[in-house]
Structures are given as structure tokens and as C-alpha cells.
Amino acid sequence: xxxxxxFFAVLALGAVWxxxxxxxxKPILPxxxxxxxEFVLEFPGELGRHFLAxxxxxxxxxxxxxxxxxxxxLVLGQYASLDRIFSPVIYLLYPVPKVVLVPVVILxxxxxxxSKIVIIFLILFFQIxxxxxxxxxxxxxxxxxxVRSIGAGRRALFRYVYWPASLPAVLTALRQSIGTAVxxxxxxxxxxxxxxxxxxxxLQGSTLFDYPKxxxxxxxxxxxxxxxxxxxxxxxxxLCPWQFAHRSE
Amino acid sequence: MIDLQNVSFGYGRGKRIxxxxxxxxxxxxxxxxxxxxxxxxSTLLYLLAxxxxxxxxxxxxxxxxxxxxxxxxxxxxxxxxxxxxATVQDNIALGLRVRQFYGPDGRHAPRDEKTPQxxxxxxxxxxxxxxxxxxxxxxxxxxxxxxxxxxIGRTLALxxxxxxxxxxxxxxxxxTREGLQRLTLRLNEESGLTTVVVTHSIEEAALLGRRxxxxxLPPNRTARVVKNLKEEQNAQDRAGLVERLRGMLESxx
Numbered sequence: 397x398x399x400x401x402x403f404f405a406v407l408a409l410g411a412v413w414x415x416x417x418x419x420x421x422k423p424i425l426p427x428x429x430x431x432x433x434e435f436v437l438e439f440p441g442e443l444g445r446h447f448l449a450x451x452x453x454x455x456x457x458x459x460x461x462x463x464x465x466x467x468x469x470l471v472l473g474q475y476a477s478l479d480r481i482f483s484p485v486i487y488l489l490y491p492v493p494k495v496v497l498v499p500v501v502i503l504x505x506x507x508x509x510x511s512k513i514v515i516i517f518l519i520l521f522f523q524i525x526x527x528x529x530x531x532x533x534x535x536x537x538x539x540x541x542x543v544r545s546i547g548a549g550r551r552a553l554f555r556y557v558y559w560p561a562s563l564p565a566v567l568t569a570l571r572q573s574i575g576t577a578v579x580x581x582x583x584x585x586x587x588x589x590x591x592x593x594x595x596x597x598x599l600q601g602s603t604l605f606d607y608p609k610x611x612x613x614x615x616x617x618x619x620x621x622x623x624x625x626x627x628x629x630x631x632x633x634x635l636c637p638w639q640f641a642h643r644s645e
Numbered sequence: 646m647i648d649l650q651n652v653s654f655g656y657g658r659g660k661r662i663x664x665x666x667x668x669x670x671x672x673x674x675x676x677x678x679x680x681x682x683x684x685x686x687s688t689l690l691y692l693l694a695x696x697x698x699x700x701x702x703x704x705x706x707x708x709x710x711x712x713x714x715x716x717x718x719x720x721x722x723x724x725x726x727x728x729x730x731a732t733v734q735d736n737i738a739l740g741l742r743v744r745q746f747y748g749p750d751g752r753h754a755p756r757d758e759k760t761p762q763x764x765x766x767x768x769x770x771x772x773x774x775x776x777x778x779x780x781x782x783x784x785x786x787x788x789x790x791x792x793x794x795x796x797i798g799r800t801l802a803l804x805x806x807x808x809x810x811x812x813x814x815x816x817x818x819x820x821t822r823e824g825l826q827r828l829t830l831r832l833n834e835e836s837g838l839t840t841v842v843v844t845h846s847i848e849e850a851a852l853l854g855r856r857x858x859x860x861x862l863p864p865n866r867t868a869r870v871v872k873n874l875k876e877e878q879n880a881q882d883r884a885g886l887v888e889r890l891r892g893m894l895e896s897x898x
Contacts, residue, residue: 538722542796545694545720546740546803547753555746556739560730638730638783 426608435612442596443609447616449591454581454624457513458570461520466566469525470558473532490526494518495580498587507588515584516577523576524569531565532558564639567632571625578621593617646672646807646839647693652702654692661864662688665702668858668868670841672806675833677854678843679890684860686843690809693841694720706807715807716744716755719800723812726796727784733795734780738767740803758804770798790821797828808832810842814849826853847894851886859893869893 410428417427435443472479498515505511535557543557585594593613601610633640647670655661662685670676678686691697692704695714704711706718714720727736741763744754771777774794779787784795793813800808810829814822830853833840842853850857857871871893873886 538724538726539728541691541694541696542720542722542726543728543739543743544696545714545718546743546799547714547716547747548743549747549753552743552746552753556743557728560728563730636730638785641783641786 423605423607426611430608431611431615434608435615438609438612439616443612443616446591446593446596446613447620450581450585450593450617451620453509453512453584453592454516454577454620456509457516457520457577458624460513461517461524462566462570465521465524465569466528466562469528469565470532470554470562472525472529473535473562474554474558476533479529479533486522486526490522494522495583498584502588512581512584512589512592516580519576519580520570520573523573524566527565527569528562531562535561564632564636567628567636571628571632574621574624574628578617578624582617593620646670646674646707647841648703648705649692650703650705652692652699652704654688654697654699655864656688663692663699664864664866666865666868667702668870670839670856672839673833673837674839675830675853675855676839676841676858677850677856678841678858678860679845679847679850679854679894680860681845681894683863685863685865686845686860687811689860690720690811690841690843693807694718694809696720713752716751716753716803717805718807718809719803719805721793721796721800721808721810721813723815724792727792727799729784732781732783733776733787733791734767734771736784736795737770737776737798737802738763740799741766744803766802770802774798788821789817790825793817793821793825797825801832805838807839808841810840812843812845815844815846829853847887847890848883850890851883857890859890861894 413428417425438444439447472482494515497518498511501511501514505514540553540557543553548556581592582594582597585592586598589595593616597610597613597617600606600613647668649666649668652663652666653661654663678689680686688697692699693706693711695704695706695711695718698704698712706715709715728739731739744758745763747753749756749758771780774797776791776794776798779791784792787795797813813829814825817825826849829840829842832838840853842849844850844853851873855873857873859869859871861869871886871890
């Protein structure tokens with residue numbers, strides 16, 4: 397995407413916001429300029445602290461889910477016999493909405509960051525696991541034959557074939573689940589915590605009725621999602637350059 | 646160099662492709678395996694490469710009983726052989742890197758060979774095969790002929806004594822194909838490399854094979870071999886050989 401078109405999209409969305417704020421003309425939708433002012437004032441202080449707490453939770457979950465799901469997916473994709481044992485379990489667990497497990501996880505792990513990280517981890521874990529497994533299982537046998545024929549055993553196959561072949565799947569899974577991860581982050585931060593953007597937004601909107609601050613929180617959360625999305629995109633381009641190379645002819 | 650004794654093989658419970666099949670080839674010979682699709686040509690190559698194993702019988706390559714891919718055997722497939730995520734130079738370096746990864750253990754890499762300077766060796770093959778310009782390109786960005794040359798480079802960089810090729814030129818246009826066919830002949834003649842090329846093209850078999858192994862409908866029980874003498878290598882005599890091969894193929898179907 398071009399930077400210029402992105403810039404115009406931001407301008408257009410801002411204009412729509414201002415227009416709606418003018419038309420509605422009520423405190424529940426303050427003008428964008430007011431929200432931006434509040435954002436700039438609040439971010440170096442309280443809002444920034446909540447932002448960091450949220451960012452840590454979601455980034456830690458992403459890290460742990462990749463660290464565990466990618467190797468597990470690679471192994472399941474490569475060993476059909478293991479996959480036969482685990483795939484019914486994954487099939488049953490995958491569609492379970494993990495967010496309903498929030499109370500259960502809190503009961504087991506306590507009121508702390510860990511329980512929140514685990515919930516988001518559970519969501520990301522299954523998405524990455526399934527995509528990586530399917531990717532690893534679809535590697536053409538001809539490719540494996542030709543790499544085995546030059547001497548590669550299992551370890552070298554992992555290093556030179558399975559891992560790079562699955563990298564795009566890891567990043568795609570990550571990108572697809574960022575939206576869900578941030579949404580769930582909001583939900584888990586409503587419960588039993590006084591830190592995080594979810595808490596901040598809810599507090600400002602439903603207890604203090606400070607709408608400009610609430611919107612500043614919403615903006616911060618959106619920017620976090622956007623930042624993660626961009627970050628994943630950049631990683632994708634950096635780690636998988638062959639997917640972005642075009643034919644020279 | 647190659648010795649198959651009473652080899653039987655089939656995939657799963659399906660019909661056997663080889664049954665009590667024996668065949669042998671000497672060092673430095675240029676062989677072509679000819680047959681229509683489904684006759685077991687590729688399977689024969691996979692058996693020789695140590696990628697699949699016979700249910701009965703023995704496969705010997707270079708005096709050793711084959712139990713796993715042998716470091717000195719090079720295999721080139723029609724397509725899909727190159728890593729799509731690696732540049733041409735990284736693809737050519739792949740085999741050398743795999744050898745470095747394991748060290749000279751006799752299993753993944755020849756015990757008696759020191760791993761060469763990878764970059765120099767890769768540079769050498771890029772130059773020999775005229776691939777310098779596309780060295781930093783990915784396989785998806787280059788032509789079929791360049792891809793096939795890169796695959797050949799990757800295999801030859803490992804200094805093989807046996808080269809197995811599965812329909813290596815099938816998807817190429819005529820001039821590219823002829824160029825690579827000449828390269829294959831030269832490799833066999835100049836460096837004494839034993840070559841086994843699998844093809845379904847009778848003309849290619851007549852051109853590339855000093856000896857042609859004709860496979861028919863499975864199960865294959867006997868090796869039917871046609872000699873293609875040096876004296877017959879001009880175009881006119883080749884026409885006669887083509888006719889003979891065609892007759893053999895049709896008689897089996």
C-alpha cells in the first residue's frame with residue numbers, strides 16, 4: 397500500500413468523525429480535535445502507562461504462542477502418525493471461544509498478568525498451530541526428495557525446508573489473529589485489573605463519564621492494533637522476501 | 646556402479662512396479678530409462694537415490710548396499726527441486742551447507758571430503774552455468790531453463806559420481822532443452838560421471854543414452870536394454886534407433 401493513499405484514508409476518516417461529531421453534537425461523541433488534544437496530554441502520563449501494560453500482555457502472548465505453536469505445528473505437519481492422534485483434539489478445541497474461559501483461567505492462575513496472557517495465548521496458539529501444521533503438511537514430496545537426496549536428514553530438513561516453508565504461515569496466522577487478540581485483550585482487562593487500556597476505557601466511559609479521555613483510550617488501543625499489524629507486515633517482508641519478489645522479465 | 650538384484654517394489658498395497666527385477670550399469674556409462682507414464686521410471690530413480698527401499702532384493706550403488714541417500718549420488722527432478730524461498734546462489738549452496746551442517750560423517754556427506762569454501766564453489770558454478778546475472782533472484786523469478794541449470798549446479802557442486810535425472814528437460818523450450826542435453830553429454834564424456842536420465846521422449850533417449858533401458862507396463866520383471874553405439878550417433882542412424890525404441894515401447898503396451 398502506498399504511503400500517500402494511507403495518508404488520505406486517515407484524513408478521510410478524520411473528516412467523517414468531525415462531521416458526525418458536528419451532526420450529533422452531544423458529549424458522547426466529542427470532536428476529533430478534542431480527543432487528539434486529550435490523547436497528547438494523557439499519553440505521556442496515565443494513558444501511556446495503561447498502554448504499556450496492554451502492549452506487554454499482547455506482545456508476550458504473541459511471543460509465547462509463536463514459540464510453542466510453530467514448532468508443534470511443524471512436528472504435526474511432518475509426522476502424520478502424531479497428527480492422526482492430535483488432530484481430533486485440535487478439531488474439538490479450535491472452535492471453542494477461548495474468551496469464555498476467562499473466569500476459569502483466573503480461578504486457576506489468579507488475578508495477575510499471567511492469566512490475561514494465557515487467555516490471549518490460547519487464541520493465538522490454535523490459529524498458528526493449525527496454519528503451520530497445514531503448511532508443513534503440504535510441502536511437495538518432490539522438494540523433500542530433492543533436498544534429502546543432497547544429504548539432508550531430519551534436522552537439516554527442519555532447518556532448510558520445514559521452517560522457511562512455514563514462516564509465511566506463522567506470519568499470516570499472526571496477522572489474522574491480531575484483531576482477535578486485541579479484542580480479547582479489552583475483554584480480559586475489564587476483569588480484575590486496574591491496569592491496561594481496557595480498564596482505562598471502561599473507567600473513563602462508564603464511571604467517570606470523561607468521554608474525550610475514553611476516546612483517547614480507544615485511539616490508543618486502535619493504534620496498538622495498527623502498530624502490531626504494521627509490525628507483522630514489516631517482519632513478513634523482511635523474513636520472507638521471496639514472497640514479495642517479482643518476476644524481472 | 647549400479648547393481649539391482651531381484652528387486653521387488655510397489656507403493657502400499659497397489660500393484661507391484663518391479664518384481665524380481667535385475668539390472669546393472671558400469672561406472673562412466675550414460676544410461677537413459679525410457680517408458681511411458683506410470684511404468685515406474687521415477688520409482689527406479691528413487692530406488693537408486695535411496696529415497697525408497699525395495700521390499701525384496703538388493704540395490705547396490707558404488708559398491709555399497711543402499712539404505713539411505715548416498716552422498717555421492719546427485720538427483721535432479723523435473724521441477725519443484727529448488728527451494729522457492731532461497732535465491733539461486735543459496736540454492737546452489739544448499740548441498741554444501743547441508744554437508745557443513747553435518748560435517749564429513751560418511752552418512753550425510755562423504756567422509757573423505759573436506760568441505761570447500763562455499764562461496765568460491767558457488768561462484769564457480771554460477772559462472773560455468775551462466776547464472777551470474779540471476780544469482781540473487783528467486784526461482785519464481787527466473788525461466789525454466791535457468792531453474793534447471795540452477796538445479797544442475799546445486800547437484801554438481803557436490804561433486805557426485807552418479808547423476809540421476811528425472812525428466813529434467815521436459816518442461817523446457819527446444820533451444821534450452823538442446824543446450825542442456827549437450828551439457829549432460831559433455832559431463833558424461835569429460836568427467837566420467839555416470840548418468841541415468843529418465844525420459845518419456847524416444848528422441849531424447851536416442852540422443853542422450855549410450856544405453857537405453859526400456860520399461861513397460863508394470864510389473865517390470867526383466868531389463869530390456871538397447872545399445873546405442875557411438876557409430877550410430879549421427880542423425881541418420883539415430884532415426885533407425887528411434888524406430889526400434891518405438892517398436893519396443895508399443896509392443897509392451
